[in-house]
Amino acid sequence: MNMKRTFGGVLLILGIIGIIWGAYAFLMGGDGVAVGQFTAAVxxxxxxxxFFSGISLIKTTKDEA
Known part of the structure; x- marks a missing residue:
């Protein structure tokens, strides 16, 4: 397997986790996590x-046999 595609997959998973964490922190108003409502955007x-970097790496990397 190509190393760039593997790294793209890791970035994709980290991106999904970051999106979920940021959305959860925003909805909770900073009560459940260590960030406030407006710093939940970070x-x-x-x-x-x-997320988009991972998708880009996966899409643009060609498979080599």
Missing amino acids: PFIVGLIF
Whole structure:
């Protein structure tokens, strides 16, 4: 398996976790996690960056036999 595709998969999973964590922190208003409501945007934005970077790596990397 190609190393770039593996790294893309890891970024994709980290992005999904970051998006879920940011959304949860925003909905809870910062009560359930260590961030406030407005700083909950930080893990959400980082999660989006990781998510789209992972998708891009997976899509653009060609398979080599």
